Amino acid sequence: MTGCDAVLFVTSAYSISAKALARLEAAAAGATPLPSRLIRLERSGPSLIDALDALRAEGHRDIRVQPFGLPFPEGLHVWLPGVMADWRARGENADTRLSLGPDPATHAEGLAAFADAALTNEAPAKDVAEVPPKLGKPGWNDPPDFDFHLLVCTGPRCHVHGAVDLLELVKEECAAAGISGRCLTTRTGCIFPCNRGPILALYPHGTWYRLPDRAAVRAFVGEVLVAGGDLPERRFHTARLARARQDHDD
Numbered sequence: 001m002t003g004c005d006a007v008l009f010v011t012s013a014y015s016i017s018a019k020a021l022a023r024l025e026a027a028a029a030g031a032t033p034l035p036s037r038l039i040r041l042e043r044s045g046p047s048l049i050d051a052l053d054a055l056r057a058e059g060h061r062d063i064r065v066q067p068f069g070l071p072f073p074e075g076l077h078v079w080l081p082g083v084m085a086d087w088r089a090r091g092e093n094a095d096t097r098l099s100l101g102p103d104p105a106t107h108a109e110g111l112a113a114f115a116d117a118a119l120t121n122e123a124p125a126k127d128v129a130e131v132p133p134k135l136g137k138p139g140w141n142d143p144p145d146f147d148f149h150l151l152v153c154t155g156p157r158c159h160v161h162g163a164v165d166l167l168e169l170v171k172e173e174c175a176a177a178g179i180s181g182r183c184l185t186t187r188t189g190c191i192f193p194c195n196r197g198p199i200l201a202l203y204p205h206g207t208w209y210r211l212p213d214r215a216a217v218r219a220f221v222g223e224v225l226v227a228g229g230d231l232p233e234r235r236f237h238t239a240r241l242a243r244a245r246q247d248h249d250d
């Protein structure tokens, strides 16, 4: 690795436990003597923008962004240079050189070493001879009963627009309002209007909202879910069927 003075490892992991994340962080930290950190590109934790800001505030002016994960999503690898260039265009950031490392999955020897390490892992393989056969749990037969289906985007582009921890904020505010039992909250990957992020879609209402902070989430829960009203200043889209219903009612 040439030139850089810090490394920002980025991983794409929608579902990962705190323990597994800690293992990734330890591996990343052990991979370079340079100052480094690891962030997730989705769901929670500091966004790419926040992490670059933090590294620059620490005095780093030549930062390598290194995809970390097998496979690393190709779409994200294509998307990252533009976001990084956007960060460089902000304020004084042009004094910082940014480079994007290659997708590790394009390195044949590295992949072979990874496969080899999987087979030579000292932990014993689990024999399923004594495991009762099953394809699921009894509780997985029916969806929970609910009034509101909240689709919360935790995709990488909403994350970079500040959707950090939106899912948790929504759950906390629903709990504080005493309506958790009426809500089915589902985290989603990208559902298209990334530039509006952080976003949430509410069904069966068919209304979509931009909720940039806790105050906005609280207003949405109070005005829309609890009071049954609307939050026009946060709503940016109404689905076709919902529009047709509205036209019919008017």
Ligand code: FES
Pocket (backbone or CB within 6 Å): 153, 154, 155, 156, 157, 158, 159, 189, 190, 191, 192, 193, 194, 195, 197, 199
């Ligand atoms: S990442 Fe959220 S809509 Fe695309």
